[in-house]
Structure formats: C-alpha cells, structure tokens
Amino acid sequence: MRHAQTRGRDYFMSGSELAEGRRPGLVQRISRAMGPAGVxxxxxxxxxxMVGSIIPSSKATIERMLRPVDWAxxxxxxxxxxxxxxxxxxxxxxxxxxxxxxxIDTNPMFIDYLNKTIRxxxxxxxxxxxxxxxxxxxxxxHEKADYVLSGLPFSxxxxxxxxxIAAATHRVIRKGGAFLTYQFSTVARDYTARHFPRVExxxxxxxxxxxxxxxxxxx
Numbered sequence: 001m002r003h004a005q006t007r008g009r010d011y012f013m014s015g016s017e018l019a020e021g022r023r024p025g026l027v028q029r030i031s032r033a034m035g036p037a038g039v040x041x042x043x044x045x046x047x048x049x050m051v052g053s054i055i056p057s058s059k060a061t062i063e064r065m066l067r068p069v070d071w072a073x074x075x076x077x078x079x080x081x082x083x084x085x086x087x088x089x090x091x092x093x094x095x096x097x098x099x100x101x102x103x104i105d106t107n108p109m110f111i112d113y114l115n116k117t118i119r120x121x122x123x124x125x126x127x128x129x130x131x132x133x134x135x136x137x138x139x140x141x142h143e144k145a146d147y148v149l150s151g152l153p154f155s156x157x158x159x160x161x162x163x164x165i166a167a168a169t170h171r172v173i174r175k176g177g178a179f180l181t182y183q184f185s186t187v188a189r190d191y192t193a194r195h196f197p198r199v200e201x202x203x204x205x206x207x208x209x210x211x212x213x214x215x216x217x218x219x
Contacts, residue, residue, distance in 0.1 A: 058206050061213070070146075075146055077102075088103060146174060151183070173218045176219075178216060199216045
C-alpha cells in the first residue's frame, strides 16, 4: 500500500488503483460537454462495477437518506463512493463548523474532480478503499465516525470486498451512529443487518432506478 497526502493530511492508496493517462476519446469529449453529469457518466463507463449507476442520485433520495442524521452531534461524516459530490454539498451544508466530511473512492478521476470543485476546509477526499476506513479515519485524527454513507454497489463488488467493508464500517462507527446505504437491491441492507442490531429500511421511487435505503444503527 502506498502512502500519500491530500491537502496536508496523510492517507493511504493502492498503486493498482491509480489510472494511467489516456488520450481524449469519445467518452472524454462527451463527459466534458455534460459537465458534472458527464464526469459521472465517464466514471460509470470506465468502472461500471464500482460505480453501479449511470446517473447521480435524485434530490428525493438525498433528502430521505440524510433525514435521520443528528447533525448537531456529528463531528465526522464519512462517505464511500462520492462520485461527483452529489451528497457532498448537502452534507457540508448541514455539517457543524467543527465537523468534517471525508469521502473515499477508488476512482482517481472522481477524487481529482472533487478536490478541484469543493473548497471547504472541512472536506477531505481520499483515494483508497472503503475497506481501509479505520486507517483513514485515524489518519485524520479521529477514533470513530458518527455516520458512514455508502452508495457502493455491494451486489457487484469483487468477492470478499462487500463483507470486509461492512465489518470495517461496523467497527468504525460510534455508539449512537449509523451506517446509511442506498442501492438498487437489498444486498447492502442485508450486509448491514449482519452487523448492526437495528436496521430501518426505506424506498424511494423518485430515483432512476428506484432504490432501497437502509439505516443500520449502532445502538
């Protein structure tokens, strides 16, 4: 595992996850023309197994997913698979001034885009795997996270990755916190239920495609 820095902070990344430079092609030209949606589209085309959707989540999904969060007592919010920051801005809008948001993604294109477009001292974009969330949280000076949000496609992740992420997430969330997931199947919810004693479920039709929401509470 290689060691690097972002905005003066330490984090960890795998060299095998760094993308090689490529000549501009059709997908790149389309993504530039479409703006943020185009960046997300390009990420899906290049890494469909890890992105899992061709368009970002709807406003209805964002609002419903974040509704149970106790923002007044949130010091560290973590997100897996932030894409182009669909959830980042709503989270930062609600996060206290002394709170922090750390996002983790294996796609260097998304991390580069977020670092260029989000200028907030509370924001940290990390190139790495959600499996290493405990290491990443500690590198930012925290022992636990209050909430972890995931839009990762648990149903298509490589073998062994989904259970490893679920277990690490359970260990890193403080008592009273929660693991928030949204996916187009019940797989993420089922992995959550293996570790968290109380799981609440929701469903949003106003999303393409409709998705299953789950909140695993660390009671």
